[in-house]
Amino acid sequence: MARSRFWRGLRTIRVCLAALSVIAMTLAFGHGADCLALLAKANFGPALLAVAARFSIVGAIAVIAILVLTSLLGRAYCSVVCPLGILQDVFGALLFWRKNRPQPRLFLLRKGLGVAVWAIALLGGWAIALRFFDPYTIFGSIAAGGWLPLLVIAALTFWRRRLFCNSLCPVGALLACGSSMAPLGFRFTERCIKCGKCVQVCPAGCLDPKTATFDNGRCIRCLACAATCPVDAIAYGHNPGFRVPGRREALIGGSLVAGGVAVGLASRTVRLVPGPNAVCPPGAGSAQRFFAKCTDCRLCITNCPTGVLKPPGAAGMVHLEPDTAKCQFDCKRCVEVCPTGALLPLTLAEKQRTRLGLAVIDTQRCRAFNKDLCEACAPACPAHALHMVRREDNSIVPVVDAERCIGCGACRSVCPMEPKAIAVVPPKDGKQTLVPPLPTPHYDVICPPGAGSPQRLRSLCTDCNLCVAKCIGQVLQPAGEVGIVHLTFDKGMCEYYCTTCGEVCPTGAISPLDLAIKQRTRLGLAVIEPSICVAFSTENACGACAEHCPTGALRMKPDAEGHLVPMLTTELCIGCGSCEYPCPVRPIKAIRIHPLADGVQVLATDPHEYFKPTEPTPEPASDEWLI
Amino acid sequence: MKRRTFLMSGAALAVTAPAASLVAAEPPAAAGVKSKVVAVRDGEPEALFRKGIAELGGIAAFVRPGQKVVVKPNIGWDRAPEYGANTNPLLVAEFVRQCIAAGASQVEVFDHTCNNWERCYRNSGIAEAVTQAGGKMVEAHDRESYREVSRPAAGSMKTALIHRAILDADVFINVPILKHHGGAKVTAALKNFMGLVWDRQYMHAHNLDQCIADAALYRKPDLNVIDAYRIMPTNGPRGVTLNDVRTVKYQILSTDIVAADVLACKLLRTKPADVRYVALAAKHGLGTDDESRMDVVRLEA
Numbered sequence: 001m002a003r004s005r006f007w008r009g010l011r012t013i014r015v016c017l018a019a020l021s022v023i024a025m026t027l028a029f030g031h032g033a034d035c036l037a038l039l040a041k042a043n044f045g046p047a048l049l050a051v052a053a054r055f056s057i058v059g060a061i062a063v064i065a066i067l068v069l070t071s072l073l074g075r076a077y078c079s080v081v082c083p084l085g086i087l088q089d090v091f092g093a094l095l096f097w098r099k100n101r102p103q104p105r106l107f108l109l110r111k112g113l114g115v116a117v118w119a120i121a122l123l124g125g126w127a128i129a130l131r132f133f134d135p136y137t138i139f140g141s142i143a144a145g146g147w148l149p150l151l152v153i154a155a156l157t158f159w160r161r162r163l164f165c166n167s168l169c170p171v172g173a174l175l176a177c178g179s180s181m182a183p184l185g186f187r188f189t190e191r192c193i194k195c196g197k198c199v200q201v202c203p204a205g206c207l208d209p210k211t212a213t214f215d216n217g218r219c220i221r222c223l224a225c226a227a228t229c230p231v232d233a234i235a236y237g238h239n240p241g242f243r244v245p246g247r248r249e250a251l252i253g254g255s256l257v258a259g260g261v262a263v264g265l266a267s268r269t270v271r272l273v274p275g276p277n278a279v280c281p282p283g284a285g286s287a288q289r290f291f292a293k294c295t296d297c298r299l300c301i302t303n304c305p306t307g308v309l310k311p312p313g314a315a316g317m318v319h320l321e322p323d324t325a326k327c328q329f330d331c332k333r334c335v336e337v338c339p340t341g342a343l344l345p346l347t348l349a350e351k352q353r354t355r356l357g358l359a360v361i362d363t364q365r366c367r368a369f370n371k372d373l374c375e376a377c378a379p380a381c382p383a384h385a386l387h388m389v390r391r392e393d394n395s396i397v398p399v400v401d402a403e404r405c406i407g408c409g410a411c412r413s414v415c416p417m418e419p420k421a422i423a424v425v426p427p428k429d430g431k432q433t434l435v436p437p438l439p440t441p442h443y444d445v446i447c448p449p450g451a452g453s454p455q456r457l458r459s460l461c462t463d464c465n466l467c468v469a470k471c472i473g474q475v476l477q478p479a480g481e482v483g484i485v486h487l488t489f490d491k492g493m494c495e496y497y498c499t500t501c502g503e504v505c506p507t508g509a510i511s512p513l514d515l516a517i518k519q520r521t522r523l524g525l526a527v528i529e530p531s532i533c534v535a536f537s538t539e540n541a542c543g544a545c546a547e548h549c550p551t552g553a554l555r556m557k558p559d560a561e562g563h564l565v566p567m568l569t570t571e572l573c574i575g576c577g578s579c580e581y582p583c584p585v586r587p588i589k590a591i592r593i594h595p596l597a598d599g600v601q602v603l604a605t606d607p608h609e610y611f612k613p614t615e616p617t618p619e620p621a622s623d624e625w626l627i
Numbered sequence: 628m629k630r631r632t633f634l635m636s637g638a639a640l641a642v643t644a645p646a647a648s649l650v651a652a653e654p655p656a657a658a659g660v661k662s663k664v665v666a667v668r669d670g671e672p673e674a675l676f677r678k679g680i681a682e683l684g685g686i687a688a689f690v691r692p693g694q695k696v697v698v699k700p701n702i703g704w705d706r707a708p709e710y711g712a713n714t715n716p717l718l719v720a721e722f723v724r725q726c727i728a729a730g731a732s733q734v735e736v737f738d739h740t741c742n743n744w745e746r747c748y749r750n751s752g753i754a755e756a757v758t759q760a761g762g763k764m765v766e767a768h769d770r771e772s773y774r775e776v777s778r779p780a781a782g783s784m785k786t787a788l789i790h791r792a793i794l795d796a797d798v799f800i801n802v803p804i805l806k807h808h809g810g811a812k813v814t815a816a817l818k819n820f821m822g823l824v825w826d827r828q829y830m831h832a833h834n835l836d837q838c839i840a841d842a843a844l845y846r847k848p849d850l851n852v853i854d855a856y857r858i859m860p861t862n863g864p865r866g867v868t869l870n871d872v873r874t875v876k877y878q879i880l881s882t883d884i885v886a887a888d889v890l891a892c893k894l895l896r897t898k899p900a901d902v903r904y905v906a907l908a909a910k911h912g913l914g915t916d917d918e919s920r921m922d923v924v925r926l927e928a
Binding site: 472473492493495496497498534535538540541542543544547548549550552555556564566582583584585608611612613625626627 | 810829871
């Protein structure tokens with residue numbers, strides 16, 4: 001009988017599936033489609049870690065599915081899903097010119113190694129060993145551009161083909177237990193002519209036609225042997241290994257489990273301290289936890305849209321280096337892709353409040369602190385935590401609100417100094433905490449001219465407070481508890497000829513207005529309280545408000561008894577506070593600017609139109625003395 | 628002035644004299660002597676001033692070599708000169724030049740502005756004109772620049788924080804601009820004193836007219852020059868549009884602050900009797916509001 005078409009066809013399907021799998025996984029590490037990164041969660045190692053780290057449902061489904069399939073089909077996972085296994089097959093294919101392809105040997109301690117790795121990871125909580133042995137993680141570091149692991153794996157493959165899978169891989173060790181004792185498996189039939197062709201093609205070194213033994217524990221179901229066999233002597237059926245374990249096997253297994261438990265529990269007591277200056281990605285929980293849980297697969301690093309995430313290096317773990325890049329405020333890609341549970345799932349709202357570190361300004365180097373003009377950092381802050389403040393010497397400098405700073409590094413990434421004048425330091429105890437939520441904005445406030453409305457201002461303003469620091473009239477106030485940059489008229493009035501706030505606003509929250517438009521933009525409306533007004537209640541024609549009104553909206557006019565009192569022409573009022581500020585009545589002023597009913601800034605009547613002379617022309621100058 | 632009024636003002640003066648030694652140093656309107664008021668018209672601000680000061684004996688009659696001079700224009704508002712809200716910068720600069728030519732050791736110029744002081748100083752054109760003429764702009768936005776002084780004779784404002792430049796100067800020259808005023812009806816020489824005082828809101832709240840008259844007690848000006856080149860008959864003292872401004876090209880000079888204001892009221896077509904602080908200032912003995920006791924000299928520039 002000729003070579004089996006069935007097995008050859010099945011093998012072709014297996015190779016195609018494996019090719020698809022490894023291509024998809026490679027793309028997942030290279031900014032492929034978003035959903036590809038989710039495939040990483042189907043890898044056994046990360047899935048089991050995710051179950052242990054945060055009882056991931058997806059991880060549990062993946063683990064159970066892989067175990068069930070392994071008991072039915074053997075270690076097909078290793079030849080169809082595992083990207084490192086498929087990569088080794090690719091390297092192995094490069095050896096086609098060798099007639100006697102090298103066979104892997106069995107590493108005697110492989111079971112002990114696998115048990116130790118898993119015990120330390122699952123019982124001890126340290127996934128560190130998986131950084132070096134988890135096949136998915138090794139593939140990740142290769143896909144992320146690591147040359148050293150690539151060379152090591154290539155060398156191992158050229159030397160002994162799938163040596164890694166059968167001797168070092170902890171996933172392989174675990175699946176081998178299931179596969180070797182599964183009810184179904186490969187075996188030699190009597191048709192075998194002992195030609196040895198199967199041995200040459202087997203990458204796992206799991207069969208020996210001479211003794212007609214077939215180790216289903218090591219077999220990765222690549223189907224090469226069955227497809228190669230000239231007499232169709234390899235059959236799939238009853239697994240000779242499916243039996244009650246002998247006393248010796250049970251003893252070895254029992255002592256392995258007992259040893260694993262001991263090693264795992266012992267590793268719980270280990271206290272490794274991570275690098276001192278690592279700012280962890282969001283969801284890490286704390287530096288200690290992240291150091292223990294992360295296998296450094298680099299899926300987050302390659303999926304980070306800004307490139308702020310960096311490989312461990314000296315820091316000992318994946319960390320943020322916001323030099324030219326920042327942690328994007330409205331992104332939590334790293335949290336979404338992390339397959340091992342090292343990054344705990346966060347909602348975007350939580351991520352935006354997670355304190356990764358704290359920005360610290362080096363006042364020695366910062367340009368603003370050295371009398372130079374620089375206001376780059378504050379407008380870049382997405383957390384409303386960096387404010388420009390006017391100091392006593394009139395210099396305007398950035399100040400970090402440590403309560404609000406989330407350490408995303410947006411400020412540092414835009415700092416023009418080299419080296420940077422802002423550092424992002426990790427939280428003192430390494431723990432990630434939530435910053436308090438922004439106060440609920442009060443929308444009944446008086447907004448600066450060009451804001452449009454409080455809602456528009458709130459949505460665009462980053463609270464850089466540049467307008468506050470530069471306000472000529474000292475009326476602009478920081479958001480504070482009110483939640484929106486707003487005007488009060490305790491220290492001055494919105495200067496009629498000033499458009500500074502719109503000019504300096506870096507975010508467009510305050511639109512720059514032409515002076516003529518600004519002078520007609522209504523911010524609020526003046527309301528007189530006659531019961532406390534000096535002019536209404538006494539014969540003193542105080543006139544402070546009318547004197548200051550720039551648009552002629554407030555004039556002193558005689559009332560019914562002939563006393564001069566302030567009267568408001570509402571259509572001219574722009575709510576600039578020129579009346580409220582000088583009003584001498586205390587503690588509550590007799591004239592106050594009230595916010596607009598709907599908050600929307602509109603144009604008041606043009607005083608040039610309102611005061612257009614109605615009489616023809618003033619009488620021509622006569623030669624007679626007027627005095 | 629009726630005999631009784633005169634006696635009354637004399638009595639008021641007698642009360643004021645010990646406390647307000649500066650005021651008493653040169654008693655105004657001695658019996659039989661009329662207050663000289665010079666009105667000049669038809670010319671540029673500098674020409675008007677040169678003509679007028681010549682009639683009063685030249686600048687040398689007021690500034691002697693080595694003296695410290697303070698010139699107090701109205702720089703209250705952040706407005707350009709053509710809006711007539713601030714004293715004409717050409718006039719202030721001419722004044723500074725003449726003072727320096729007369730040997731003044733320093734000429735300081737300031738106002739306690741209503742709008743942001745830097746913008747007022749700059750946009751009124753006065754800061755640049757004064758600096759070029761050799762004078763010195765003095766800041767007045769800081770409470771530290773003011774010293775507390777009391778005047779028991781005052782009707783309402785018995786103590787006040789007065790700018791130190793006024794208190795320290797040898798010669799004080801008052802250079803206001805003539806404008807309508809919503810509360811006090813007219814702002815000219817007397818009303819310009821609000822710019823010496825730190826707490827203007829106190830003045831507004833505690834009988835504005837009385838406080839204006841009281842403010843003049845704190846330092847008698849050696850010369851008042853009312854800039855009426857551009858006047859503001861409506862919507863004063865800030866003005867809204869250029870329609871509020873008339874260019875009449877007048878100037879009023881006098882050592883008698885009350886008499887100067889009386890003529891200024893007439894120029895603005897307001898009855899001096901309606902402007903209450905004029906009568907109150909006359910009552911303080913700061914000058915005469917009786918036109919029959921004025922010697923008005925009218926000149927063409």
